[in-house]
Amino acid sequence: MRITCTVNGRPQVADSVWAGESLLYVLRERLGLPGSKNACEQGECGSCSVYLDGTLVCACLVLGGQADGREIVTVEGLSNGDSLHPVQQAFVEAGAVQCGFCTPGLVVATHDLLRRVPRPSDAQIREALAGNICRCTGYAKIIDAVHLAAGRMGAA
Amino acid sequence: MEFLQPTSWPEALTMKAAHPEAMPIAGGTDVMVEVNLDRHRPAAIIDLTRVAELTEWGGEGDLLRIGSGVTYARIIDELGDRLPGLAMASRTVGSPQIRNRGTVGGNLGSASPAGDAHPPLLAMDALVELASVHGSRRLPVSEFFIGPKRNAARPEELIAAFLIHPASGPQQFSKVGTRNAMVIAVCSFALALDPKRRRIGTGIGSAAPTPVTAADAERFMAGVLEEAGLWERPSEVDASAIARFGELVAAAARPIDDVRGTAAYRRHALSVLARRSFTWAWLEYQRSA
Amino acid sequence: MTAGAVLPTRQPQAAAASVTGRVGESVRRPDGVLKVRGDFPYSSDLWVEGMLWGATSRSPHPYARIVSIDTSEALASPGVRAVLTHEDVPGRKLYGLEIPDQPVLAFDVVRYWGEAVALVAADHPEQARRAARKVRVEYEVRKPLTDPEEALTPEATRLHPGGNVTRHVTIRHGDQDARADVVVRGEYEIGMQDQAPLGPESGLAIPDGEGGVDLYVATQWLHVDQDQLAGCLGLAPDQVRLTLAGVGGAFGSREDLSMQAHACMLALRTGRPVKIVYSRPESFVGHVHRHPGRLRYEHGATRDGKLVYVKARILLDGGAYASSSTAVIANASCFAVGPYQCPNATIDGWVVYTNNPPCGAMRGFGSVQNCYAHEAQMDKLAAALGMDPVAIRMRNAMDGSSRLITGQAMEGPIPVAELLRRVQEMPLPPVAGADHLDLTALPGGVSNTTHGESVRRGVGYAVGFKNVGYSEGFDDYSTARVTLAAAGGRPRAEVHTAGAEVGQGLVTVQAQIAGTELGVRDVTVLNADTRVGSAGSSSASRQTYITGGAVKAACEAVRERIFALAQSELGSRSGAGWRLEREAIVSADGEVIVTLATLLGEEVIEETREFRPRRTNRLDPKTGQADAHMQYAFAAHRAVVDVDTELGLVKVVELATAQDVGKAINPLAVEGQLEGGAAQGLGLAVMEEVQVKDGVIRNPSFTDYLLPTILDMPPVRMDVLELGDPRSPYGVKGVGEPPTISSGPAIVAAIRAATGRPLARVPVRPHDIVT
Secondary structure: OOEEEEEOOEEEEEOOOOOOOEHHHHHHHHOOOOOOOOOOOOOOOOOOEEEEOOEEEEHHHOEHHHHOOOEEEOHHHOOEOOEOOHHHHHHHHHOOOOOOOOHHHHHHHHHHHHHHOOOOOHHHHHHHOOOOOOOOOOOHHHHHHHHHHHHHHHHO | OEEEOOOOHHHHHHHHHHOOOOEEEOOOOOHHHHHHOOOOOOOEEEEOOOOHHHHOEEEEOOEEEEEOOOEHHHHHHHHOOOOHHHHHHHHOOOOHHHHOOOEHHHHHHHOOOOOOOHHHHHHOOOEEEEEEOOEEEEEEHHHHEEEOOEEOOOOOOEEEEEEEOOOOOOEEEEEEOOOOOOOOOOEEEEEEEEOOOOEEEEEEEOOOOOOEOOHHHHHHHHHHHHHOOOOOOOOOOOHHHHHHHHHHHHHHOOOOOEOOEOHHHHHHHHHHHHHHHHHHHHHHHHHHO | OOOOOOOOOEOOOOOOOOOOOOOOOOOOOOOHHHHHHOOOOEHHHOEOOOOEEEEEEEOOOOOEEEEEEEOHHHHOOOOEEEEEOHHHOOOOOEEOOOOOOEEOOOOOEEOOOOOEEEEEEEOOHHHHHHHHHOOEEEEEEOOOOOOHHHHOOOOOOOOOOOOOEEEEEEEEEOOOOOOOOEEEEEEEEEOOEOOOOOOOOEEEEEEOOOOOEEEEEOOOOHHHHHHHHHHHHOOOHHHEEEEEOEOOOOOOOOOOOOOHHHHHHHHHHHOOOEEEEOOHHHHHHHOOEEOOEEEEEEEEEOOOOOEEEEEEEEEEEEEOOOOOHHHHHHHHHHOOOOOEOOOEEEEEEEEEEOOOOOEEOOOOOOHHHHHHHHHHHHHHHHHHHOOOHHHHHHHHEOOOOOEOOOOOEOOOOOOHHHHHHHHHHOOOOOOOOOOOOOHHHOOOHHHOOOOOOOEEEEEEEEEEEEEOOOOOOOOOOEEEEEEEEEEOOEEEEEEEOOOOOOOOOHHHHHHHHHHHHHOOOEEEEOOOEOOOOOOOOOOOOOHHHHHHHHHHHHHHHHHHHHHHHHHHHHOOOOOOOOEEEOOEEEOOOOOEEEEHHHHHOOOOEEEEEEEOOOOOOOOOOOOOOOOOOOOEEEEEEEEEEEEEOOOOEEEEEEEEEEEEOOOOOOHHHHHHHHHHHHHHHHHHHHOOOOOEEOOEEOOOOOOOOOOOOOOOOOOEEEEEEOOOOOOOHHHOOOOOOHHHHHHHHHHHHHHHHHHOOOOOEEOOOHHHHHO
16 A cells, blocks of 8 residues: 655655565665664653654554654754754763664654653653663663753753 | 445445444544454445534533534533543543544444443443434443443444533542553543532443443432532532442452453452442532532 | 575665774764664564575474384475475584584484474465474374473483483582581572573575575574584575674574574475464474573581682583583582682582473573572671671682682672672662552552562672683684775775674674774664674673674784875875774874775775684583683672562662673663663562473463563663773673673672571572561
8 A cells, every 4th residue: 555644744655565674674774864774663761752642652653544644843953054952962972872772762752742741850861761761771871861851941 | 344434424425324333433543453453354335424514522411412423522622621530531532643543432332341432321321323214323331331342332323422410519530540641541430429410420441341321329328418419508428338338349349360461459449449430429419409 | 605596685784884982982883773763674574585484483392203104195285395304404413502412303302391203384374384283293202201300310311312410510719628616508409590582583584596505594603504414405505695684682582493493494495485484382382481490509618708618519400402501500510609619519410311391592691590599698698697688798709819619719709799799889779659559560560569568678698709701612703894985085994794793782883993093983783694604602791802802903903004005105204103983094193194985086995804712621520620611701699589478579779780891882772781680580589480390381472471560570670890901801791691690699699688587499489578
């Protein structure tokens, strides 16, 4: 089947899609956007977090056909050309990135959190990011990064 | 694998009648795991996310009628004050990503004994509305679960909605898991105090082949409250009665040993959850009275 | 890479240039920007036009004889390009890190659940998966040997020609008949932990059209993969070229081959590029795990708390194949007593074959299992003597005059007592106020299981250590090529090693060292591949030391050449006291003699060096005595937990740690290692276990194999010591593993303190606490 959707503001078409393909597979293997990651493909790790019509979801749990006609924003769509989004910048600076496989999902989830709660407490950060597993950092520097980004975005 | 995508409720029912084997999908939080991990290949999938009717909720007499496609996130945001128990359970479902996408209708469809929405629906005596091209029917949620991951819907039926009384008193939901978030229930317990109907409602998750109620515990505690006139004059409930309530809840479970926990632990934990839930709910009732 | 070869459209790339930090400064990762943008090419992201997808057909039985394999139906399936079995393995049919005992594809028998039996390549991954299910294998099912104790008995089925004992380490130190005033005994059981790196096993193999293959893969050691692959594929090593693709974490799971040989076989057979990506359930059978262990200990001490002897019998279940079991059991045995002075020791370490999932390397490598046991024993001893748990540890702490139970003298700063003192003196976290209910701070979290009822606080301590680098005579070395040239009026250094960046920050460390040694700001670290000599593995906490040492050595060689060039260009100046700084040669008093850009002109200076630490020796087979290790790393942890004693649920409130890192090359990265390593320790302590029943993994998914979330991992209070090892470059010590060794034992000690339960098994499950 054919899927037509808008990804990061651009119209996209994927052809010959097998009906069982997830949005994650379509993004990664058909549209050339591998930023959303394939760590568990069961909604347990959050590494494939994207926006679907403005809502934070796990791309692995969206059937490709369900995304037809929808608007998707992935991690690749958050930066503005060469300049990083403040959330991305904060992750780099705070040392919140090690192997980085969880990072795209965490960046998108943090982006969503700060949209809703501009100055989150530690407890709010922890509850909001509980679905994003990081195996490397122990999360401390991720919390630092969220605060750093929140401070800068609030000041802007 | 065929992909069906109705855009209206009548169309959905027609498609389901033509493809009774089709697996309905909404948030995909259960179905896609099966597909991605190659556990199941349904012959057809019917996507219900474009059926606007399913995402609506509103009043119907004394009841709330909530479309099966309303997500957990919306239950929390839009219905948290009217359905606090279900909202508490929804808060424990997966992560924000899952709550944004997963639906109570999907939870019912999967009919997992561990489904987080089930205990509060049981505690609230909710009704499940099933529909097909031949019409619709409503049945108590306690009759909806017929076995592990099996429900009473007929092949040509889809879950349209659930109907539930808004809370008339305090409600609680507790879930035991071995980490502090993102966990499938080792066991769970929902409690609803219903001062209007002079009723105690319970629901037990992950501790029997299906979600179940603890009818003896409900009757026992309703009797205790009635006898001492505590609904009208809410003084403290005797600790021994609360302990007995816990024992009766545990006795209603039929747990097994599995990867998440042992049967003995589940029974024990249910008695603790029941005691604590009742204590919290009663304290809230006392304060509000 | 041969001329005109196909390259993946998304291919690994050099880490971005301009890493400007010097050694000792907190430096941002050069790959960080790519990673936050989603542009970093991980092994599962690689893609090339016309590539096929590989899938693996696996055994549904833990132990069975293969009667026959019929691939005809699979081969006739839509989109299928090849189906391969053991008969198609071109070279050696067996591989292995220490012992070549593992089939590339099973033949005659399968020895564990999920063992690879056949391969499929197809146009679409679903076609490959469907076809893999259609490979018909007739099995004669046998009763699996799943109890490691039973594996030791003479009646047990012999799973390999040499029997079931993969290695028995014997350590006999001091007086074997020593007697003590106070004796405590204990038996401990450690569950099987999974490394669970988020990036799945994956890679892309591209045939070169001349019989060779290029493999882009996430691994911990390119050259050991290359050696094994060349053997299995029947090719010369230079026909199997490896390039490191982005690695989504490793932690030991990528030391053994997984899909490497399979992708290469399919690519060579089809003449097409082949990509294989494991699903998460497949990943659980596609890599080795941390050995589960049963440990029996007896400690004897004097009345004033001095250790007299330790006797231990350690049994690790190695599962179906050897992997690195022989080295893991050596560690478990050598460090069985913990970082304590102990004049007499009797240690028997066994690792055996069973039909359970194969076990091998994981962060901590043998020192994690024994730390649970020796630390529980120290607490028991403290209780028996009425001593404070920290005091008894400090009384017995190793120092620079101690000997290990292998007889080896402990050299250099051995700050065991200092680390304990520091964690003990850190302030304790406050008890949560009852005024406002924050479920996220309570055991059970947002699942609303307690509002403070039955919550008790506990504090526990643990200290641990292990070796850094390879031991027992294994040739530990790394190779670095460093190039210095001028471009656009500025000097630029390029560093090329085969050291695998797996997330730990090796790429940053290499750039910092080159920048510091050569006095340049612009350093590019080339992507790791096999075009340069081996760097050894990214494991054993060794890369900063060994590959860092190689980069330093190569830079020193480049510097010599620069100075020689300057002396010949500038006449007969002596060169005494010259340094490279600020992109120039400067004199002893800081005056610029000549800028590097001017001096270099068109010249390119390149030097390649190997770096080796001091040699080590095999353990004596009878006594276990030898100078077997070259460096040790130590850490201490204090854990504070709140336990719901009625439900058995645990909230770790805080971890505090002190660790000697020798010298922090990149302090930010060091902190990240201490925090992340502690999280993995926490996981094993309270939730992570691969549950195996009758040889079958019951929870091969992230739904039921639980990893700590951000709500489970508490803040880590840290004290990083830089005491400096006089023998290592910059004084560095290995950093990565100690955080994973003592964090978990400290947590379990804290749970014991809160509950009064003995808790001899990890992970501690709720029902262990309440029943």
